[in-house]
Amino acid sequence: MLHRIWLGFFLLAFVSALVQWLVAGDAEVFQRMVASLFDMASLTVELAIGLIGLMALWLGVVAVGEASGLIDRLARALSPLFTRLMPEVPAGHPAISSMTLNLSANILGLDNAATPLGIKAMKDLQTLNPNPETATNAQILFLVLNTSSVTLFPVTILLYRAQLGAPDPAAVFIPILIATSCSTLAGLLVTAWVQRIHLRDTVVLGCLGGAFAVLLALVGWFSTLSALELQRQSSLISNLLIVSLIILFLGVAHRRAVNVYDTFIEGAKQGFETAIGIIPYLLAMLVAVGVFRASGALDLLLALLRGGVESLGLDTLWVDAMPTALMKPLSGSGARAMMIDTMNTYGVDSFQGRLAATMQGSTETTFYTLAVYFGAVGISRARHALGCGLAADGAGIVAAIFVAYWFYT
Numbered sequence: 001m002l003h004r005i006w007l008g009f010f011l012l013a014f015v016s017a018l019v020q021w022l023v024a025g026d027a028e029v030f031q032r033m034v035a036s037l038f039d040m041a042s043l044t045v046e047l048a049i050g051l052i053g054l055m056a057l058w059l060g061v062v063a064v065g066e067a068s069g070l071i072d073r074l075a076r077a078l079s080p081l082f083t084r085l086m087p088e089v090p091a092g093h094p095a096i097s098s099m100t101l102n103l104s105a106n107i108l109g110l111d112n113a114a115t116p117l118g119i120k121a122m123k124d125l126q127t128l129n130p131n132p133e134t135a136t137n138a139q140i141l142f143l144v145l146n147t148s149s150v151t152l153f154p155v156t157i158l159l160y161r162a163q164l165g166a167p168d169p170a171a172v173f174i175p176i177l178i179a180t181s182c183s184t185l186a187g188l189l190v191t192a193w194v195q196r197i198h199l200r201d202t203v204v205l206g207c208l209g210g211a212f213a214v215l216l217a218l219v220g221w222f223s224t225l226s227a228l229e230l231q232r233q234s235s236l237i238s239n240l241l242i243v244s245l246i247i248l249f250l251g252v253a254h255r256r257a258v259n260v261y262d263t264f265i266e267g268a269k270q271g272f273e274t275a276i277g278i279i280p281y282l283l284a285m286l287v288a289v290g291v292f293r294a295s296g297a298l299d300l301l302l303a304l305l306r307g308g309v310e311s312l313g314l315d316t317l318w319v320d321a322m323p324t325a326l327m328k329p330l331s332g333s334g335a336r337a338m339m340i341d342t343m344n345t346y347g348v349d350s351f352q353g354r355l356a357a358t359m360q361g362s363t364e365t366t367f368y369t370l371a372v373y374f375g376a377v378g379i380s381r382a383r384h385a386l387g388c389g390l391a392a393d394g395a396g397i398v399a400a401i402f403v404a405y406w407f408y409t
Contacts, residue, residue, distance in 0.1 A: 005386065009288035016297035032294040040290035044283040048275055051115065055271030058116035061246055062101070063267025064260050068253035071097040081207045085197060086138035088128060095124035099142055107151060118146055118369075119274055119376045126377040134381040135374060137195045141188075143373055143385050147364040148187035148392035151180055154361040160340060161357060164348040171349070172357045174223060175403045179362030181215065183396030190391045194384050274376055281375025285367055289330040298326055318401045320346060321355040325397045328359065329366040329390060336360065355404040362396035 017033060020026040065071045072092070078100055079091035089095055098121035105114035125139045126132065135143075154176050161169040192199050199205070225233060253260050292298065306319045321342055328335035342356040366389040374382060 003380075006284060006288050009292045012297050013291045013295035016295040016300055019300070020296045026296075029295060033291050036290035036294035037287050040286040041283060044279060044286050047282060047286075048279045051278070052272055052275040055116045055119065055275045056268035057271070059120055059271035059274070060264040060266075060268035061249060062098070062117065062120055063270075064253050064258070064263050065245075065249040066094070067258045067260075067263045068249050068256060070249060070252055071101075074100055080203050084201050084204050085192075086141060088136060089125070089138050090128075093124070093128070095121055095128070095138075098124045103145060106146065114146075115372065116271060118373055119278075122373045122377050123274070126379075129377075132378060135379050135383050135385055139374075139379070140383060140385040140388065141191050141195065141197075143370060144187040144191045144388045144392055145184065146373070147366045147369045147389045148180070148183040148396065151176070151361060157339075157357050157361050160336075161343070161348055164340070164343050166348045170226075172354055172361070175354075175358045175400070175407050176361035177215070178403050179358055179396050179400040181212075182399035183362055183392045186395030187388060187392030191384075191388045194388060278372055278375040281371045282368075285371035286331075289334070289367065292330070293327070293334060298323070301326065317351050318355060318404065320352040321359060321404075324356040325359040325363070325400070328363045329393050330368075332365040332368065335365070351404065351408050354408050355400065358400040358404055359397055362400045363393040366390060366393055 013033065017029045020029040062071070071094070075094060075097035076092045078096050079093075082089055082096045082099070083091050098117060102114055102117040102121050105117055121142060122139060125136065125142060128138070129136050154173065157172065157176070158169045161172065189199075191197070199208075250260050253263065302319070302322055305322060306316055309316050309319055323338040324335050324342060327338050339356040339360045343350075343353040346352040366386070370382060370386060370389065374380075374385075
C-alpha cells in the first residue's frame with residue numbers, strides 16, 4: 001500500500017502541474033518541482049545528520065538504563081497493559097519499556113528525545129517480527145499511538161504565538177489538549193477495531209480511565225496558570241524530568257558496578273548506525289511530499305474543499321486554516337510555515353489563527369514518522385498503519401474545528 005501512495009504523490013503532482021501550466025498559464029511550475037526535488041534531498045541529509053547526535057545520545061542513555069535494571073522493572077510493571085493491547089509482545093519484553101519512554105517523551109513534548117526512543121522501541125518490536133519486511137500488529141499500534149500521542153506541553157506553538165504578538169499565547173492550550181486527546185483515542189479505537197483488540201478489559205479500562213483522570217486534573221491545574229507561568233512550568237518540568245532520568249540511570253547503574261562510560265559508548269554506536277540507515281526511506285518520503293506541494297496540488301485541494309463547503313451553505317472560516325491541517329501529516333516544517341502564514345494573514349488571535357495553532361498541536365507528521373520508524377527496521381509493507389494513522393489525524397482535525405467554534409466564537 002505504501003508504494004502506491006508514494007507513486008500517487010508523484011502522479012497527482014504531475015497532473016496538478018499540467019493543470020497549472022495548461023489552464024493557469026504557470027510555465028514555471030515544473031521548475032519549482034525540480035527545485036523541490038533537490039531541496040528535499042538536501043533536507044534529508046540535514047535531518048539525518050541532526051538525528052545522528054540525538055540517536056547516539058539517547059540510545060546511549062537507554063543502554064545505561066537497561067544495564068541499571070530500571071528499564072526492565074518498568075517493562076514488568078507495564079506488561080499487564082501492553083500484553084493485552086499487543087498480545088504478541090511477551091510480558092517484560094524490552095519493547096514495553098522502550099515504548100513507554102517514547103510515549104512519555106511525546107506527552108511532555110520532548111521531540112528530540114521521542115524520535116530516538118521511538119526508533120529504539122520499533123527495533124525492539126522488530127525482534128519479535130516473523131516477517132521482517134511486513135509490519136506486525138504491535139508495530140502498527142505503536143506507530144499510531146506515537147503519531148497521535150497526547151502532548152501536554154505544546155511549547156513551540158505557544159512561543160510562536162508569543163513572537164507574533166498574542167497577548168495570551170496559552171489561550172490555545174486547552175483546545176489543543178482536547179483535540180489531541182480525541183486524536184489519540186480515535187487512533188486507538190480504529191486500530192483496536194482493525195486488529196480485533198478487546199478494549200473491554202478490566203486492566204485496559206482501568207489504565208485508560210486513570211490516564212484520562214490525570215489528564216483532566218492537569219487541565220484543571222493548567223487552566224489556573226497564566227500564559228507566562230504555563231510556559232515556565234512546562235519548561236521546568238520537561239527539563240527537570242530529562243536530567244533526573246539521566247542521573248537516575250547513571251547512579252543506579254554505577255551502584256550495580258556497571259561501567260557506565262563503556263555502556264553509553266556501545267549504545268551510542270547503535271544510534272549512529274540507525275541514523276545513517278534511515279536516509280533512503282526519509283529521502284523517498286520527503287521528495288514525494290515536496291513535489292506534491294510544489295506542483296500546486298495542495299492549493300487545488302484546498303480550493304475544491306472551499307467550493308464544496310460553500311455549495312452546502314456552511315461557514316467557511318475554518319477552511320482558511322486547513323493548509324496547516326493538510327500539510328501536517330506530510331511535513332512538520334511545512335505545517336509550521338502554514339500556521340505562521342495563517343497567523344500573519346488573518347491575525348494571531350483571529351479565529352483562523354487560533355484554529356491553525358490548534359490543528360498544529362492536534363495531529364502529527366504521520367508520513368514522516370512512518371518513513372523514519374519503519375525505515376529504521378527495513379519494513380516495506382505497512383499494512384493498515386497509514387490508514388489508522390490518518391484516521392487519527394482526521395479525528396484530531398475535526399475535533400480541532402469543533403473545539404475552535406466552541407472556544408473562539
